[in-house]
Amino acid sequence: MRMRALLAAAMFVAAVTPAFAAEGAALDGASISLLWGLPFAGMLLSIAIMPLAAGHFWHHHYGKVALFWALAFLVPFVLLKGGDLAIYEVGHAALLEYIPFIILLFTLFTISGGILVTGNLHGSPGVNTSILAIGTVLASLIGTTGASMVLIRPLLRANDDRRYNVHTVVFFIFLVSNIGGSLTPLGDPPLFLGFLKGVDFFWTTEHLFHDTGVLVAILLPVFYLLDRYFYAKEENLQHLVDPTPDSEKLGLRGVRNIPLLAGVIGAILLSALWKPGIAFDVLGTHVELPSVARDVILVILAGISLAITPTFIRERNGFDWEPIREVAKLFASIFLTIIPVIAILKAGTAGPMSGLVDLVTNDAGGPVNAGYFWLTGLLSAFLDNAPTYLVFFNLAGGDAQHLMNEYRVTLEAISAGAVFMGAMTYIGNAPNFMVLAIARSRGVAMPSFFGYMAWSGAVLLPCFALLTWLFFV
Template sequence: MQVQWWSIIPFVTLLACIAVLPLVPATAHAWERNRLKLTVALLLGVPIAVWFIAAGAGMEVVHALVEYGQFIILLLALFVVSGGIFLSGDIRATPRNNTIFLAIGGVIASFIGTTGAAMLLIRPLLNTNSERNHKSHTVVFTTFVVANCGGLLTPLGDPPLFLGMLRGVPFEWTLTLFPQWLFVNLLLLATYYGLDRRAYAAETPEAIASDESQRSPLGLRGAVNVVFFAMIIAAVAFAPSLDLHAIETGHAAWHQFVPWRELVMLAAGAMSYFLGDRVARFELNQFSWTPILEVAALFIGIFLTMIPALNFLGQIADRLPLNRITVFIFTGGISGVLDNAPTYATFFEIASRLPGEPRVADVPEVLLTSVALGAVLGGALTYIGNGPNFMVKSVADAAGVETPSFGGYVVRSLTYLVPVFAAMALIFLTDAWLWRGLGIAIAAALLLRAALLARRHR
């Protein structure tokens, strides 16, 4: 369906509400209520759905709602299961220990998903740092590393890569992104370590003494939820969902109408909730539905209002200067504001029309690499770029930890993420040694900055 530029106004309006309303004193308190978020999302999204249905493009709305349902069910299942696991104990909240926490999260994110890893680690990380006064940066870098950049290695790690697997990308292909994954995450961890050294030095003696005195060995409660995690991972990897293509063409068998994957996920979440350790969930983790309800309320509007935005993007694609670098920039930048899964799907289709060998799933491999890197890494640029981002913020807010506003988070992503992404793109996505040398120089400057921060505040 052909659309005009003004059709993206509802989407831009929703973004503006998310960014501005929490900062305006007159609306800040009201915006905390998920009912208001849902009302705004529906007021902006439903007219789009009605317009497309009336124009004969109702299947685009169906596709958006199905993808929204799949998206929310995956997040819901991982949220519920991770909420039943409690890492007990209290280790020292030193920069070294915090960095190790994030590094572990960055590794497991590719295997239990960025949502699962983020929800599993954010609570014990907050508990460990509960005696410290300066911990907002820890929440931000948990979002950077665990909720996004760590999930680059397998289709289980991040929804965009899962969409790629459904489109024919081999399961193991994403392992070829290991050098980029290692480069980005090591630079981010080095930066975090330097920042946390500075923050640790600014703590009061009372806070440090309290942290030192309240230590206990680490332990795990709710270990049965590991089985439910395995169920979700197996469902993502092997279980089919609705086959919309077969349904649309009238060739669907009865089992293609059944969302098997989502049913297994819901079953895993239900068993975790009703059969798991209730003390771990409700007393220790202080489990609340608020984070997932906030994501569900906002993203129904995002998925609906971005239908014309993605259509408009497809219309102007042939006018875009597309190569390895620009595909990475467009995919990453748009993923930050349109959610990275549908952005991946859009640029995957655009790249499939371009020439180039060798090809993977009928996409030039060099462009597929750019699309995958852009979608996964770009999802960290804003709170709405990837589902777990808002969930991490919401859990931290519920724990009484001050977190950046929408605009404040973007400032931090521009400060700490974008230079890392620029260095990675210049080194891995270009052939000219001049550009690679510039990327190496940027990486060296970032490491020097981290070292100076750590040294200055030793």
């Protein structure tokens, strides 16, 4: 059945390609209604609300929910705007954004799942702070998902004999699952989308380093002092039995995957630096040869990781394909339903979202950088930071060269808001929920959705206010 479906899809594409390729016209955002954005809003609200309000249903049927919202956009779009335009827009989003995005996540997820930290650390304040610091650095190298999956289990094992360990996981989400991923396109999905849009690979390293440095310089000492406080409280209590034996030596298994991570970085740099001037016209979209080469190399690296990693390493890591399967299905719908929203934002003041443009535009017509930081950030906290980044990237003009130069502070504000404020809720970034699930499965009494927000509000909001004052006003 799958082969027949693929064959039918191929025949359909072959049939429509000639007419479409000649058309090559993009959607005019100034001529469409805001109603076209309802499927996108419905998709994001489903992600935000349904896992909490109807968790059992969502767990079993999230793919069907994503398909519903995708069809809610696609069917009317084809009927009212025509098949040629629909194929162009869908092909453009898939070939230049969705497929490279999913391939990178899949590769990092696969390779990091083959790295196992063995042994039993003992969770003193110094050890815990060191793990968070290492994870913060790793997050920009192997992604927030990769760093979170590699280090959350060793952190939990190190603290499984402590009564007070909730704050350890909360700060892990702050630093490793979010803030640490701000320095390269590998670190966090929104930055990779920016890279696909033309932002230089090391642009975020240069322009977000000081923002990230301020946050890390505040949060790591705050965590250390807080952990010392809780550690001291436990000295007068009966010690819990450590369920993790010390018989196994501290070590790293699956080290053959580490060169593969270096290969991922090399593939990304290759696509940024190699400019042969060769492109393919696929469904009216120009796909550059370096982008194709990058994606092929990433898939090969993931395959090598699967081939060379012993099964027991992935089993001990609790590795399975469900997280990446969920991301692939949900983001397929997100990238599809966001098509009209991006077109409307590109229309600027001529489009139906002119009011939103006014919120981030001053009287002289320039950007309000603090507005971009907070609007991008707050929406990232409650929706998803990758599509939110795309929305405000396009609201700011969508031209990477222009944003990296004349409006570099605006791009910095958008990037910082999307990455940093993803830590504000459990649903702001994919690793947050994954870490939450693993911690709860290990017996950590993690706070509720709003309980976590009490932590993030008390700790992070003052930090973000400081960033605003230092860099965006």
